[in-house]
Amino acid sequence: MAPHTSSDAARARHPTHNYHSSQSLNLFTHLPDHRSFPSTRYAGSKLKLLDWIWTSVEHLRFDSALDLFGGTGCVSYLLKAKGKQVTFNDLLRANHLVGKALIQNSSTTLSKDEINYVLQEHDGIKYDDLIQRTFRGVFFLDHENRWLDIVAQNIPTLTDHYKQALAYFALFQAATIKRPYNLFHRANLYMRTAHVNRSFGNKTTWDKPFRQHFIAAIKQANNAVFDNGRANRALHLDATEVPTDFDLVYIDPPYMNRKGVGVDYLDFYHFLEGLSEYTLWPSRIDTTYKHRPYKRRQSPWCDKRSIHEAFNDIFQRFSRSILVVSYRDNGIPTPGELIELLQRYKRKVYEANQTSYKYVLSTSLSKEILFIAE
Secondary structure, three states, X not given: OOOOOOOHHHHOOOOOOOOOXXXXXXXXXXXXXXXXXXXXXXXXXXXXXXHHHHHHHOOOOOOEEEEOOOOOOHHHHHXXXXXXXEEEEOOOHHHHHHHHHHHHOOOOOOOHHXXXXXXXXXOOOOOOOHHHHHOEOOOEOHHHHHHHHHHHHHHHHOOOHHHHHHHHHHHHHHHXXXXXXXXXXXXXXXXXXXXXXXXXXXXXXXXXXXXXXXXHHHHHHHXXXXXXXXXXXXXXXXXXXXXXXXXXXXXXXXXXXXXXXXXXXXXXXXXHHHHHOHHHHHHHEOOOOOOOOEOOOOOHHHOOOOHHHHXXXXXHHOOOOEEEEEEEOOEOOOHHHHHHHHHOOOOOEEXXXXXXXXXXXXXXXXXXXXXXXX
């Protein structure tokens, strides 16, 4: 199947809404439970909160939904499993590929032969050694860097863009699970290689071959693919450029703590972004840092001077939709400030029941909040 040629924005447009279509679909079509979504170790993921999120929004009258900052895609997957017409969006190319594999894709899977093809070196391909040259001693062992170079250059030769997306998903999962803290924010390979007594079992996971992690991940991804009978889409746009024709918009933006420090997902996962655009990777790297991150991009979500305006712009842009905002009780803006911003555009603003949740790298238990604005 040839890749789509129309623009992401154009492909996001929906037909006339039918609020009863998803309910009717569920009466006659067996949809998988959202627990079919693959396990993920992505920072900020709402995977463990999906039941709470659905309980909080299931009373709302909506058929089409936009997941504006899609991330891992687990919330999009939840809504897809409930029969909604879902549009996933994320500015990171790696995340967009995950959305394409598990949200937009309705039937394509990777066969055993195709998996073997991706994992083998081929005489007809002239392989670059970019990762071996650039990231030696940073994230992975030398032979692992070699494996990554090969697989990252094999995947684009698959002829089907959904098969490519599934293979990238498995590659991202394999790379992340073999990293301390499941992040790429610092060069800390020594945590894997140091000969010390360990009180945790991560080393077994770290030392397991990439191939095993990849195969396990692609099995999960294949099992997660399903058709809910809707025209679901995955977009790769800035949040301010996404079309606005949705009944409900779920908003889970990058989090900024009360000290004014924002979460920079590109810094956390720059290595995955590089794997997704291998030939462009060298031009993106900031070589002044040992962990070789991407050159920093300006984002209003990572600057306390602009984050209030960023929220306001999003609320105004999607003011015709039901707004559902995932947030934490100790961030900037404060929950009270966020309510005031929502009340500029929506008459009914309320908070779902809070739930306690501890995030990766967080030292405190914070309250997860879900604001609903109708």
